[in-house]
Amino acid sequence: MVINPVTSLLLQEIGMPLLNRLSIAMLEVCNARMISMENQMGMHAIRLAEQDFANYEGVLLWKIKDFARRKRDADSGKTRSLYSQPFYTSRNGYKMCARICLNGDGMGKGTHVSLFFVVMRGDYDAFLPWPFRQKVTLMLLDQETGRHHLSDSFRPDPMSSSFQRPTTEMNIASGCPLFANQTVLKDQMYVKDDVVFIKVIVDTSDLYGPWVTLRLLDQETGRCHLSDSFRPDPKLSSFQRPTTEMNIASGCPLFANQTVLKDQMYVKDDVVFIKVIVDTSDLYGPWILYTVNINPEMRGKSIDY
Template sequence: MSGQYPCNSDPGLDPRYVGRPQSPNVNELRGIQRGYSSPTGGRHDVQQPTGPPPIPEAYYRNFGHIPATIQGHVGMTFNPDGNQCQVTGPLPLLRSPNRGAESPLPSGYDYHFEPTLDPKYECPICLMCLRDPVQTECGHRFCSDCIKRCLRNAGLRCPVDNVSLTEAQMFPDVCVRREILDLQARCPYQDCPDLLELRDIESHKESCSYRTEPCPNQCGASMRRRSIDRHVEKECPRRLIECQYCRGPLCFNQKERHHAECPKRPISCEYCHKEVLSDHLHIHHQHDCTEIPVPCQFASFGCSERLPKERMAIHVSQSMEAHLQLMAIHFQNQQTQLPRTTSYPGTSWRMGATYDSQMSEFATAAGGKITDVHEHGARKLDPEQLVRTQIGPSNYVTSPSVMPSFGSGAFDPMDQFRALRITVKELQEKEVWMRQKVIELESKAARKDSEIATLRNEVHSLQEETKDLREHVANGIFVWRLRKYSELRVSAERGEAMVRHSEGFYTGSCGYRLCVRVNINKSETRKVLYISLFVHFMQGKYDSSLEWPFRGSITLSLVDQNIDPELKQKNITERLVAKSNLDAFKKPKTARNHKGFGYMEFASIESLEKEGLFIKDNTILIKVEVHPQSN
């Protein structure tokens, strides 16, 4: 096969191509490859072809013309005449739609050149612009990587004229490389409009805003670099946000779970329906909530009532007889565990004695404090009296821990009675201490409120003094920074009357006091927006020593805010002279004279927005110069 076709001994060569020239025509190969990879200099927006190539892959491989981006094997079958072939394997795309920006193998420069690339700068192997060009002794130029790979895979022969060739017979073509780097090419990233020299494209690709990059938060999304900031701030599911309750940072996709567990989230108490913080709910139930059900303090004796805290005192008062009966039953059950006879100072507790006799002896042992147990049990206690023995809802007795323990050991009524008296005394002392503490805190809070009020008065006084000093410093020349200009313009377009007044200023240390009024209005005849400027005299400290009506001149100016030293500022200025017969220049009888003097159509809004730089950062500068007439 190599004798019939002397290019090389590649086993993939088909003998039916012996009639073709040994050195392929570059224009022919460029036409063959059109559709698989667009011609050098063209945009790579051609999709994968559907038909078979006119020349099989073996023909490319023998001449080293298989582009570096082709992956996998392409099978071919021929008809009996040998003049047609069919593709039996997949035909991969030769380049990505990004115009070769991310080519997996090194090859030539595959960019859109302007003007179109000269054929002399094309590599005969990859049919792209030469990258690191080398020249052979036979006078052909190739990409350095392309020719080296061709010599390794197809043999030591020139792929153009088939002469013997080794790497030692090639040298870098520095002159052509410099010419190529001077060529102009488009950025390879889609939609990027930049046209750069070839030497700058690689560095441009690293910073190109159209380059696709993954999200820095590793959310799995990819977007253009120019959109990363917006994605990270507003769209990324893993972006950091601030919890509206605890003000702590959290990921956006964990917002719902965090809010369900946030200790600072306000929730409603299931009993009193008041809003409390999540981590304070337990404390609220224990100390503050008056609707939470609590067991009766006589639950250890058999009372099964569970009522809200505020109703438990009423229950204890109204059910005292029933509680005493429960206690008596409890005591009777206990005496089965006591010895047959048990003596106590002043009385004896005998098994089999009647309930009345035992309770009478208990009353006698108590020092005559209770003369009639039945009468005492029938008497109802005042609920307020019970509440006074408590230290607020937080210390309400909800368990028998405060009551003496009757459930274990020998029963001693005197010890239990003394324990009750000691407990009541301790609670009363604690109540007194808490009341004193509350009085101290209230007194301290009152002092702090007084100090705060004093500081507020001082701040207000300083603000007034500062304003007065600022008005005197003007000395007849006042510059007003009119902010939020767009609001005035929008209100004028809607037909709404929106007027703004400046702060007052003095014409001197003991001069007149004035202010400026501005508004935007629409001309009824020409339907054009104009800015109106007026001056109003105000009541001042020195009006009684001044001559009225005011005599002199006033200059109004809209300041051009251009700071370029090469461009001259073009202020819009008008000068008006005071007229003594007008009310606007007479001594004001109110804080601000309702009569003003100025111009309804000082300047058109169109001229302000087109000429110069009168509007900057949504702000207009208005300058007023007052020149009183000297006597």
């Protein structure tokens, strides 16, 4: 390496140890800037992905295309991680996404695929309970048989900053740095047609009340009902104990375009049918039928109900 006279004098004046410390400091600053740029790029990718259909039931199905190129970029250090499109626990619920490091992160660097869950800042955070406490399941899907998905689950640590109400666009990712050994990425069971599928399931069973499904019935074929479902928001007055004859209505103001009312599939003989289904499966426990037989003549005989 050729050193110019000015640099040579500088080395003599300040000495190599100080120069080394300066180099380390500069590297740390550069690394911090790279991480910041990566987060900004991740948010940009998320905003683009948000233009696609978003799931509001706590389930993310993430299709990662161009896998071979993305894996090369990860191995070379060009791209440290990828972010999924956002998904939600409900229309007014938590906003979340997934983050994957194809060449690993932390203790999984270079050997494992690291898969993480991210709590994002949402529009309705002020009305949600914090910290986030819902069970999270991370999955790498088997595209051949559908029977050998790789999965791991965890319950959030309520003391972790990752699950507090976000004060920036997204919290620190939390999950599984050792999710799967990178050898699985050579198996076409998981990588098929240069595509992998990641699934994230957030358990909302103890977060909201029962599902309500609203339907406009197809009177011709019975196969094309128009429907929408939602879980009641426990903070809305619509779902509190009524103090008058009825609460404020809640549902789907954009349920269906009025053009469907010109279709005899839904309007037949000047009649429409609406169906409302309330899921009570998680409302009560199982029924136990208990009988006491006080008739001596019926002892030992079965009774049908």
